[in-house]
Amino acid sequence: MVHIGRWNDKTVTISQKINSLTVSIETKNETQVFSFDKSGRLWTALVEKISYRRGLNGAIVAKWSSGKEVLHRKWLDQLEQEWLLNLAHQTISTILREFNYSTHSFSPPIYTTTIRELSTIAEISLEFYINDVSNYHSIYKPVGILPPDQYISVVLQLTEGCSFNKCTFCSFYRDRPFLIKSPNDFDQHITNVKNFLGNGLSLRRTIFLGDANALVVPTKKLIPLMEKIHDHLDVKKLGGIFAFLDGFSGERKSTGDYQKLRELGMNKIYIGLESGNNQLLKFLNKPGSAQDALNAVRTIKSSGISAGIIVLLGAGGKQYEANHISDTVDIINQMNLDADDLVYFSELIESEGLEYSQKAFAENLKPLSSAERQEQRRRIEEQLLFSDSGTPHISTYDIRDFVY
Numbered sequence: 001m002v003h004i005g006r007w008n009d010k011t012v013t014i015s016q017k018i019n020s021l022t023v024s025i026e027t028k029n030e031t032q033v034f035s036f037d038k039s040g041r042l043w044t045a046l047v048e049k050i051s052y053r054r055g056l057n058g059a060i061v062a063k064w065s066s067g068k069e070v071l072h073r074k075w076l077d078q079l080e081q082e083w084l085l086n087l088a089h090q091t092i093s094t095i096l097r098e099f100n101y102s103t104h105s106f107s108p109p110i111y112t113t114t115i116r117e118l119s120t121i122a123e124i125s126l127e128f129y130i131n132d133v134s135n136y137h138s139i140y141k142p143v144g145i146l147p148p149d150q151y152i153s154v155v156l157q158l159t160e161g162c163s164f165n166k167c168t169f170c171s172f173y174r175d176r177p178f179l180i181k182s183p184n185d186f187d188q189h190i191t192n193v194k195n196f197l198g199n200g201l202s203l204r205r206t207i208f209l210g211d212a213n214a215l216v217v218p219t220k221k222l223i224p225l226m227e228k229i230h231d232h233l234d235v236k237k238l239g240g241i242f243a244f245l246d247g248f249s250g251e252r253k254s255t256g257d258y259q260k261l262r263e264l265g266m267n268k269i270y271i272g273l274e275s276g277n278n279q280l281l282k283f284l285n286k287p288g289s290a291q292d293a294l295n296a297v298r299t300i301k302s303s304g305i306s307a308g309i310i311v312l313l314g315a316g317g318k319q320y321e322a323n324h325i326s327d328t329v330d331i332i333n334q335m336n337l338d339a340d341d342l343v344y345f346s347e348l349i350e351s352e353g354l355e356y357s358q359k360a361f362a363e364n365l366k367p368l369s370s371a372e373r374q375e376q377r378r379r380i381e382e383q384l385l386f387s388d389s390g391t392p393h394i395s396t397y398d399i400r401d402f403v404y
């Protein structure tokens, strides 16, 4: 329900949904927007044409455009975070005061429950956030990365880390050994996550099994762990379970195994294909061949679970460019992807300490510019063929945007 009120020269709009509350204040020159989850946590904001998104871990990313469709991004430091949080909660407090806590100052009148919710939000202080972030860190090991369509999931760390952990371009899980939670530990973890999210659970869509390749857990061991999720959460209502799979290594699951996982709510599995070119996979130190990834996708899809395929743009620089394009097209075209599947293009993000960068330097690889990587994407995309029953969603996977 949307309620509109006037205050000085401002229009105040309160949008009350079952999973969030959004307040926008509009003047001639500017619109400020603040959205909160049902626990009162700031979730997103728009101030002076800069959009903000806050993760459960307390990190806040700011994004804005210079007007030429170039998007800028900045992670707020602590003072900037405090400034935004104070602004959001003080704005709600001011609105309540100016409207004299009246349900009738808005058209249509807001409900008394909305006044109560606004009052709770107005009372939230920085101390709430300090405790909230501290609780978060007591429950979660740092969540390394999620597919972009899973940023708003409920992450459950059934495993921690990556069972392989040796790809040269990836440093997400180098800080921790691979660990499979025991049924008791996982049960406690789910309880902790649920308690932590509180009413904010309603904002969450889907369940994501962390970390890098939870599905490497043998099926016999995985099933009782997945059953635990059903003891605590309405999997169907939340939109099902999603996970990464390192499609190259680990226990090879059969169609029957995946069917069992599907019965337990498994909806989509994301595979970092990176490339269809085996020489490049070797250079990236991926643990298998493109054929292994293709076999995994075919088995997954034969069980009725959909697939998300991730391609690494710019990998191998100019030396690998032609083969990266042709072999990636070739392997994806054999996957028979359809409208339920996804293809992500993720740009290689290099940093000094990354093993990839050191190897690329040693082999004198010529890196691709951002424009050349986009051209690489265009050339792959234009040659992709999909199932007659529909085309997968094709999108950008920018790991620098990740927030949970």
Ligand code: SF4
Binding pocket: 162, 163, 164, 165, 166, 167, 170, 171, 172, 173, 212, 246, 272
């Ligand atoms: S399998 Fe995935 S998470 Fe593990 S090291 Fe390789 S890219 Fe990183």
